[in-house]
Amino acid sequence: MPAFRTPPLRPFAIDFDPDRLTLSPEGPTLTRRMSDLEGLFRDHDAWRTAAEGDDPVVYTVSSSPVPEIERELPQSITTILPGTTGGELWMTKGHQHPDHQGEIYYALQGAGGLLMFDGDEHAWLDMTPGTIGYIPPGWAHRSVNTGDDAYAFLAVYPGGAGHDYGWVLEHGMGRRAFRAEGGFELRPYGE
Ligand code: S6P
Ligand code: ZN
8 A cells, every 4th residue: 555545544425414514424623713813803902802702703614534634635614604893804814825735615605705815916706605716826815704694615625735824914815805885895904
C-alpha cells in the first residue's frame, strides 16, 4: 500500500440532509460565537457589546470524518446565521491557505456572498443555492450572509491546505459588506 494511504480510508458514502444541513457520518462541528470574532468587525465597540452580552452564535462548521491531512479531500458545511454588528453583515473569520491551495464552495440554502482578496485585488461572488464558487490558489476567502435567513454552503478543500487566520488580520479582505437599503453594499475595508 502506498505510503500516502496512512491512515487508510476506505471508500464511503456521505448522506446529506438538506433540511437539517447535516452530514452522516459526521465529524467534528465547530461553533463560532461573537466572542471568537475579535478584530474582524469594523465597529469594535458594537462587537464588544455583543460579545460581552448574549454572545450569539454567528456560524457553525460541520465536517465529515475525512481528516485534514495531505492528499485527503475533506468537506464541511458552514451555516451562517442572519444578523449584523454595527451594520456589518455576519460573516466567517476568513482565512488564507498557507500553501495557496484552491477550494470549491457550493451554496445550499439562503443568500450569501463569497468575498476573496489576494492582497491587492478583491472579488465578490453572489452565492445562492446551486452556485459553485471557485476560490483560486492565493485568494483569502470569507463568506457573508446577505439575507434574512441562514446561509449555508458546502466546502471541499485539500486536507493539507491549513488555515492562516492571521493573514486576514494583517491584510484585511479588501472590502466589507454592510446592510443597506434593499440589500447590502460593499465598502472599502478601512471605511
Ligand atoms: C475551509 C473552508 C471552510 C471554512 C468555514 C469557516 O478551508 O474555507 O470550511 O473554514 O467556512 O470559515 P473560517 O474562515 O472561520 O475558517
Ligand atoms: Zn478555505
